[in-house]
Amino acid sequence: MQKLGASYLLRSFTARNVLSHVHHRSNSMHTNFPAAPFFISPHRQLHGIHAFECPDQVGITAKIAACISRRGASILDVDVHVNRDNVHEPAFFARTQFVFDPSQWPRDVMDEDFMKLKKDFSAKRSIVRVPESEPPLKIAILVSRKDPCLVDSLHLWQEGKVPVHIMCVVSNHVREENTHVMRFLARHKIPYHFVPANKHNRHEKEILNLVSQMDFLVLAHYMQILSPEFLKVYGRDIINIHHGLLPSFKGANPYKQAYEAGVKLIGATSHFVIEELDGGPIIEQMVERVSHRDTLESFAMKSEYLEKACLVKAIRYYCELRIIRYGGKKTIVFD
Structure with a gap:
């Protein structure tokens, strides 16, 4: 140099x-x-x-x-x-x-x-x-039943550590009004949209109507597969969080898959969404050791911690222009 x-x-x-x-x-x-x-x-x-x-x-x-x-x-x-x-x-x-x-x-x-x-x-x-x-980038967070990644993102956003404007939360599960998440959203005037998507009917047109103006989307454990048509029509980046170091342990029950495989190193992966399930360009990966002393519960708790940190880091890096996609499945990440 x-x-x-x-x-x-x-x-x-x-x-x-x-x-x-x-x-x-x-x-x-x-x-x-x-x-x-x-x-x-x-x-x-x-x-x-x-x-x-x-x-x-x-x-x-x-x-x-x-x-x-x-x-x-x-x-x-x-x-x-x-x-x-x-x-x-x-x-x-x-x-x-x-x-x-x-x-x-x-x-x-x-x-x-x-x-x-x-x-x-x-x-x-x-x-x-x-x-x-400039106004912060506008995002929508899509989530299913699990709250940890959503809650962590909301709290860090409230503290000014996630430089985005959260326009809405979209979920395929109903949440009761008197819950921590719903009270937080109401206090900050963030709309919550229940769209009953499932494998038989994804209700993607309804979701697209809600998110079409967003700069990018965040999947915080949204347990529905977005179709190629959805990705094409939306046309912008979507960030997902996944338990484990992809491409391992895809699909349903990844904690249980990894636990039963007896792994000694667990992780989380944030990545862009493409048509191939969990096959998009990787943004960040974080790891922690586990042992035979871990139960399925402690295993899951450690995994959730990694997922929260890994997702927020990916969102922040995206907003700070630290990520450049290239070559189909690769990224340059200036950390």
């Missing part, structure tokens, strides 16, 4: 300086850029995030830096990876965090700048988010 001089790190520099100091090489790298102290604006500094994917070539990192710095913005962090699964067409991935003065770099100009960058490199992806000035 090429080291950057102090002057590079401590100044807001021109594109010419960037190109002379930064040389992108086709290998994995992670570089932290401290904020420049010399440009203190009287206006509020906002935090931006840019995710980028394109065919690999020399100079991409420098051009991204130049795009940001020429508007008087300061790069905080750059995470870069070059994937060589296809040796003839390696792919470049980057996630860049920066701070900027919106009076110097209005959002419409920022969008134009990153769009030009996308065209220059024939990029598949060039997405920018400014979380402080």
Whole structure:
């Protein structure tokens, strides 16, 4: 990795300086850029995030830096990876965090700048988010009978640790009004929709009517299979949580399957939903050891803890543009 001089790190520099100091090489790298102290604006500094994917070539990192710095913005962090699964067409991935003065770099100009960058490199992806000035992503949570993942997501959302707007909860089970979940939803004015989906009638049109405007969906133990038609019509990402380290222990009763198999390492997997059951690109996996001393009950409790943590992490990473899907079933996750 090429080291950057102090002057590079401590100044807001021109594109010419960037190109002379930064040389992108086709290998994995992670570089932290401290904020420049010399440009203190009287206006509020906002935090931006840019995710980028394109065919690999020399100079991409420098051009991204130049795009940001020429508007008087300061790069905080750059995470870069070059994937060589296809040796003839390696792919470049980057996630860049920066701070900027919106009076110097209005959002419409920022969008134009990153769009030009996308065209220059024939990029598949060039997405920018400014979380402080944009509404949170809208989600719906689909759930069946089990509450732990739903409850944990709601509580962390209440604490501001899940940066989304929960528009509604959809379930194929009725919940009594005087329960913890229903009281929480009523207090925060989050609608609860009972849709009696089952294997004989999935009621997918009704669900689509409820979730069609959501930015993405979260399945917090929704025990119905979404059809290929549903996935096609909805057309956006869906995040699911699964007990165990996929592809093991698919389908019904995964705790019991794993317990009876005598496993010594349990886990949870958050993944995107595709037509293949539990076969979507993996976002996060978490593990914990178990032993012969565990009962089925303690086994399930440990599993539920992992599932809650793994799901919330996936939601947060998605909102922070840390996840890039590629190659059908793989992901780049900048953690």
